[in-house]
Amino acid sequence: MRYTSHLLMNWTKKVYRLVPNWKRETEVKNLGYKVHGNPFSTSTRRVLAVLLEKGLSYESITVDLKSGEHKTEPFLSLNPFGQIPVFVDGNIKLHESRAITQYIAYVHSTRGTQLLYLQSHETMAILTVWMEIEAHQFDPFASKLTWEQAIKPIYGLETDQVVVKENEANLEKVLDIYEKRLGKYRFLVCNTFTLADLHHLPNIQYLLGTPTKRLFEDRPKVLKWVGEITGREAWKMACDHEKYWFGKQTK
């Protein structure tokens, strides 16, 4: 079977017109999804945010990072790279948080928040560019800053201020570009919230509790965007680990 995406786009538009009383599904749906992870991990929270934006139910399974559970069997059978989260949908086991978010967003494109930008190949390309920017321009510096200032102290390790300074200098340059972009659109890709914005949330949330917060405050449009995306109901739920992680455990 070979797909043709030009036809695919045109026919989908027709299909849409054929369903006149199209209704957004809003009730929480239980499809037996399982998330193996840890509520404090940035990657786990990325996946939770999508599930909650889509109003999907899930079972949480806590992986004990301190004892190294993720580096031993049976976890390695779920993900040979020994990293959380792992998302289980029946026989499908997915790892890499940004692949999981895309899978959920595609499968449930008609539910809850849209998250994709499916109008055309061009709009999807812009979404992909900004997902890549998050992964390759923003995350390398942001996640080092999160590690040094928010995670190391939890483990009783000392923050390396030289590393902080270096990564802040690099992050500033990236945020200058974001400031210009957010002068054109309300969100990074367009005027609606997409996966590209969502992927930024876990690191931004941690950095707001560190002196790096200043980098956002120095840029009015970035600050407004940060306020808007961290203020989303689904994101606040994703950060409420008592209710939306430990409350979802069945074991």
Place this chain on the structure above:
Amino acid sequence: MRYTSHLLMNWTKKVYRLVPNWKRETEVKNLGYKVHGNPFSTSTRRVLAVLLEKGLSYESITVDLKSGEHKTEPFLSLNPFGQIPVFVDGNIKLHESRAITQYIAYVHSTRGTQLLYLQSHETMAILTVWMEIEAHQFDPFASKLTWEQAIKPIYGLETDQVVVKENEANLEKVLDIYEKRLGKYRFLVCNTFTLADLHHLPNIQYLLGTPTKRLFEDRPKVLKWVGEITGREAWKMACDHEKYWFGKQTK
């Protein structure tokens, strides 16, 4: 306009059946594409590989990295992050090599090598997982090894053997997982060549000219895969900079 990807999948199957004499397009097609880049850059070669797998014509515009052309205007108007390549399709300007490859693969899904794995959401998810693995597990180590051993010498800089040793140790663990995966499938995602394999090519090609080659040779299935993907006609063309880069320049 809201898309529904379930319907989209089903209807595409129907569309396909409605086109009984479906033919793969094979002649080289000129759509006025432009690639701003450098033939020795790994990211530029990633984009060329896709264009050549698809049999698409393009104009190449060399960006002089030594003089820092990518860090000044007018290049910064093409990509504010100051990185090559930039792909221009009419009014659309895309950067981030892995976003460009996906755009081309979707737009031209009926031409040349398929590169995607569009059968279902599940197959696309597996492709996405392996594209993420390349980007987040393989590339960080592989590109540092390429930089230290293949690029630094070009600029007259000394290879740091401590960095090489560290990154080789990490890359070995990744390749052990690849060795198992390639025992199940001919390529990383499935039994056909996809974007996930293609994204690995630029670093692998450079590393084959360095002592790191040994890491591939030590693993029979990885070695077979490396031989198969680097031996592809389109990839050999992408590496032939005289003909497929400088020969495509119009200025």
